[in-house]
Amino acid sequence: MHRVADSRSDEGLKTSTWGGETEVVCYPTELELVVSSRISSNAKSAEAKKPVAKPVPAKKASSKVGSPVKTGVSKRSGVGPKVGRLKSLATQGAGSSGKIGRESQRKTKTSSFGVSRREGHDASDFYARFPELKQDESGLPSPPSDINQIYVGDARDMSNIADNSVALVVTSPPYYAGKAYELERGSGGIPASYVEYLQMLHDVFTECWRVLEPGGRIAINIANLGRRPYRSLSADVTRILQDDIGYLLRGEILWIKAEGASGSCAWGSFQSAANPVLRDVTERVVLASKLRLDRALTRKQRKELGLPSEDTISKEDFMESTLDTWKVRPESAKRVGHPAPFPIELPRRLIELLSYRNDLVLDPFMGAGSTALAAQRTGRNYVGYEMDRSYVDLSLARLAGELAL
Numbered sequence: 001m002h003r004v005a006d007s008r009s010d011e012g013l014k015t016s017t018w019g020g021e022t023e024v025v026c027y028p029t030e031l032e033l034v035v036s037s038r039i040s041s042n043a044k045s046a047e048a049k050k051p052v053a054k055p056v057p058a059k060k061a062s063s064k065v066g067s068p069v070k071t072g073v074s075k076r077s078g079v080g081p082k083v084g085r086l087k088s089l090a091t092q093g094a095g096s097s098g099k100i101g102r103e104s105q106r107k108t109k110t111s112s113f114g115v116s117r118r119e120g121h122d123a124s125d126f127y128a129r130f131p132e133l134k135q136d137e138s139g140l141p142s143p144p145s146d147i148n149q150i151y152v153g154d155a156r157d158m159s160n161i162a163d164n165s166v167a168l169v170v171t172s173p174p175y176y177a178g179k180a181y182e183l184e185r186g187s188g189g190i191p192a193s194y195v196e197y198l199q200m201l202h203d204v205f206t207e208c209w210r211v212l213e214p215g216g217r218i219a220i221n222i223a224n225l226g227r228r229p230y231r232s233l234s235a236d237v238t239r240i241l242q243d244d245i246g247y248l249l250r251g252e253i254l255w256i257k258a259e260g261a262s263g264s265c266a267w268g269s270f271q272s273a274a275n276p277v278l279r280d281v282t283e284r285v286v287l288a289s290k291l292r293l294d295r296a297l298t299r300k301q302r303k304e305l306g307l308p309s310e311d312t313i314s315k316e317d318f319m320e321s322t323l324d325t326w327k328v329r330p331e332s333a334k335r336v337g338h339p340a341p342f343p344i345e346l347p348r349r350l351i352e353l354l355s356y357r358n359d360l361v362l363d364p365f366m367g368a369g370s371t372a373l374a375a376q377r378t379g380r381n382y383v384g385y386e387m388d389r390s391y392v393d394l395s396l397a398r399l400a401g402e403l404a405l
């Protein structure tokens with residue numbers, strides 16, 4: 001929820017009150033304006049009128065901790081291979097008008113690049129080039145069915161979780177890069193082809209859509225793949241979220257792991273233009289929202305209804321976390337006992353930036369439980385799925401270990 005102010009400098013910060021919410025704001029960059037677009041005067045595109053692909057509800061129940069591991073893929077009629085289908089050029093949700101929330105049409109101001117103080121420039125022409133942003137303004141969050149549980153099961157079917165009950169998804173999907181957890185499960189664990197892998201991600205993110213409340217957010221950490229040729233998994237995930245399912249993109253964080261963090265010396269042709277190769281020191285976190293960019297109810301309305309409404313983020317963290325490059329040291333696989341854990345600091349930052357205290361945070365690929373630990377540390381509730389029982393046990397041990405401190 002950006003408002004207009006002067007610059008990113010301290011004196012550019014202002015408070016503004018709108019719809020009962022008081023916020024400190026600073027002037028957004030051009031890129032941020034895309035995210036904040038509650039704008040657009042005349043964008044009348046036929047694309048904007050098309051309905052967004054409707055997520056199909058899950059059918060089967062997954063096993064809870066302690067029950068048999070379920071590794072089969074749920075059969076979901078009507079969900080065909082949608083991967084690769086380009087549905088629209090810009091963000092759109094399944095817009096419908098409702099009574100809760102504010103008007104989404106609002107002019108935004110900026111100025112051209114290279115001007116130190118950005119004043120008086122009307123950006124509506126910029127947004128008019130895109131389909132009109134339609135933010136759904138109906139729908140209330142549902143009470144969670146189960147909290148602080150990790151289910152042993154396949155996240156393509158998360159029927160233990162109620163529709164519209166999750167505030168935030170934070171996750172890191174399997175990489176499709178031959179990690180131990182993929183190899184150990186053999187053909188049952190690794191999708192046979194990259195297209196099948198993307199279909200699996202599509203199905204899980206569709207389930208996430210079902211369980212997210214209106215205005216709920218999803219943050220997906222991904223590493224890009226390969227060099228011969230390079231495969232931009234973040235581009236594929238972005239397309240699945242935006243074009244196939246209909247999420248509204250909020251932005252993309254470049255997670256800088258450390259100089260030379262990959263430990264790779266695969267330069268290609270060293271000191272020669274013959275065929276040099278880029279080495280990874282970053283991963284991406286793609287951020288998106290279901291149906292609308294803000295939460296479906298204001299903090300005041302949430303408080304009155306007894307719903308989570310308390311922010312916990314500090315000013316310093318907020319200033320840092322709203323930049324799109326994050327420097328966070330990677331976690332050691334050996335120390336955690338999982339081949340691909342992310343550092344708890346990553347979900348911790350996402351959780352404090354994007355959710356309120358006591359909100360429900362879901363990780364459909366729970367691994368060693370880093371998201372759950374971050375949720376526990378920040379006073380949120382968690383729920384998750386993980387196919388491998390031994391990692392569920394590891395997560396539970398880590399969670400209990402911290403509680404015992």
Ligand SMILES: C[S@@+](CC[C@H](N)C(=O)[O-])C[C@H]1O[C@@H](n2cnc3c(N)ncnc32)[C@H](O)[C@@H]1O
Pocket residue numbers: 153154155156171172173174175181338340341342343364365366367368369370371385386387388391
């Ligand atoms: C990249 S790891 C997640 C690591 C986690 N973020 C952490 O910090 O520990 C992905 C996890 O997803 C699990 N997984 C793979 N496919 C799954 C599926 N369809 N449903 C649930 N879990 C799955 C793998 O066993 C693996 O532990």
